[in-house]
Each structure stands twice: as structure tokens, then as C-alpha cells.
Amino acid sequence: MRNSDPNPDLPQGQDAYRRLLLEIRAGALKPGDRLLEVELAGRLGISRTPVREAIRQLEADGLVVHVPRVGAAVRGLDPGEVTELYEMRGVLEGTAARLAARAASDVERDELAAINAEMAAALGDPARMYELNRQFHAALLDAARNRYLARSVAGLQKTLLLLGPTTLEGEERARGAIEEHAEVLAALDARDELAAEQAMRRHVAAAHAVRLRQFRSRPADDVPD
Template identity: 55%
Template sequence: MPRAAGSLADQAYDRFREGLRNGGLRPGQRVLELELAERLGMSRTPVREAIRRMQAEGLIAHGPGGGLCVAQYDHAEVAELYGMREALEGTAARLAARQAGRPDILLLQALVTAEAALPAEAIAEHNRRFHRALHQAAHNRYLLRALAPIGDALLLLGPTTLAHPGRAAAAREEHARIVAAIAAGDAEAAEAAARSHIAAAHAARLAMAAEEPA
């Protein structure tokens, strides 16, 4: 049975997002429908549908010279993104300290424990798992909806800040403080730890940007 166009469009969409995650597609890179279709081994129709979906989500935008490209944020937009992320992640941690059940806490603790033994190439995906588990532990569907576009926007920032020297080890300690506060039911400490964690990630992002060649 031939696959439906919608299914192929979903595959193209998923492949595009994977390219953003692994660095195969970079902010500012041009997006050519025909080139993408050839790379994915698909017709242009599902690729076109995937591109439209990406445009609607702000992941693809019109470039300064015409045509489409992977969206690229300026310094002000990055600051706004991290500011909102700090507020939402702090809220997630606060709610988790109040709402998380024993299975939620055990999962978060297991994820923190596993971080120390991870190879470098697995750290970024594990970090995403940790934050998804933290968001789920808040047990608030509206918060999850608010966090979804933040996760999408983070894909546009390039390499993970966990690749910055010393950042992965520091993030492990920050995760541990968040989870300890949640396990203790201390909502204020959980929110403060989560906000501090995101602020540190933002600082690492700024440091990485400053180190890039002009």
C-alpha cells in the first residue's frame, strides 16, 4: 500500500526537526524545496507541506535576500526566549514540588543519577528527557502547551550549551538541586533552582556566542 501524503509530510517534518537537533540544518541556512525533496527521497508535495508547517511554527522564515531559510534569532530574541523559559521552567518546578507523585520523583532521580555515566554524544538528548519529565511532573496541561513552542525555538539556537566547557557537569548539579527540592516538597526552592539553572544555560549561550569567529 502506498503511504499517504500526510504520512510522508510527517516524516519530512520529523527529519527536518532532527536536522535542527543534530546540526545538519543551521540557523540562516537556505531551505530549498527541491533540494530537500531529493535529500529525503520524496516528492515535493509532502516536503512542501512540511515546510509550511515549519513556517507556521516559526522554524522557517523568509531570508533577507528572498527565499526561505532556517529561522535565526538576534541577541534580543535569544534574551526574550531565555527569559520566558526561565519563568516557565521555574513554574514547572514549583508545581512539581506540589503535584509530583512518587513515580515522577523516582524518574527524575533516576535521570539525574544516569547523567554522570553518559557519553558526550548522549548528553543533549538526555537533557531533553530530563526537562520533559520535569514538565510532566507539574501535572498541568496548560503549562505543557506553553512550553511546547519554547522547545521548538531552542532548536534554532545551534549547538547545545552542554558542549561548553564545564557546562555539562554544572548542569548535573543544577538538575540534582531541582529534584532534591521537588522531592522535599519545597516549592520555593524548586522554582529558584530551576530559574538559576536556566539563567546559567543562558550565560553559557552568551559565552558560546562571544567565542564564535566574527
């Protein structure tokens, strides 16, 4: 199924926005794909008005742009922008790890370790790995106890959705991520703020390297202008 199931508890505009976000993350909607109100309304089973609201919200998020003579389309990222995103992610999440090394409770550290153990058990299941990885990074951010940092990370994560499916689909990268998480956890347990920040920066750099390899391997027709 191309889109997620509808959520009847949400207003149609918000639900359409949620479903389109999921399609962008899954790679079902790719950079350059047009967002046609009539086609989306028919596929999502709703009227054009909530679809229009969803497109406007995606545009406000910077995930959709208006292309001359084309209309609304999913925004593309070039390799330079990808590098800038991961550089900023390293700064923000490295800071989160440093703050968590100072502030995380025993319960929070245990939760992080449990999530990483679940990731190890979920090897071979990319969807589950993605969700557990999301939980790990969210729990670490919560443990940092800085609401302004959390807001900055949330904005960055929306732009990262444009990169499509998780890098954890490959087993080698998935195993590497689990080991890198373990290094962060060891630094948290030691209350070593510098080591925690450095471990997280290495983790982000490893993910960045995989993304760049993905870009180099894409067909020329798939590379955004």
C-alpha cells in the same frame, strides 16, 4: 549522515518535517540556510510536495521565514531574542518546578533522580546527554500536572531548536547541569516550592550564559542579521 533516517510509519510530509527539525537542532541546517525544494527532495529521497508541506509547517512554527529574493530560509535569532527566550523559559520551567514540588509522586521523584544519575554516567556522550536532559525536563513538566503550562513550554522548545546543538557538549557545562538538577531534586524531596522554582531558574540562567558565550564566539559571517 546529514539527515535522520526516514520513518516509514509517518506520512511523507510529516516525516520530512521531523527530519528537518532534527537537522535544525543538530546545527546541520543553520540560521540563514536556504530551503530549496528540489535540493531537499533529492536529499531526503522524496517528491517536492511533502517537502513543501514540511517547509510550510516549519514556517507556521516560526522556524522558517521567507526572505525577499532568497525564498524560504532557516530563521536566525539575535542575542536579544535569545535572552527573551531564556527569560521566558526561566518563568515557565521555574513554575513547573514549583508545581512539581507540590504535586510530584514518590515514583516521579525517583524517576527524575534516576534520569539525573544516568546523565552523570553519560558524561562525554553529548547525544546521550541531550536525550537524558530532554527526558528530565519532560518528566518534571509531567509532574507539574498543568496541561496549559505544558503547551506553552512545547511552543518555546521549538523556537529553542534554532540555537542548534546542546550546551551539554562541554563537560564543564554538563557537570554543572547535573549538579543543578540535583538542587531541583532536593527541593522536590523537601516539598519546598520556592526553593524548587529558584533552583530551576538558576539552572536556566546558567544555560543562558553558555548560549550567550557561544554567540560572542561565533564568526561575524555566522551571526544573523
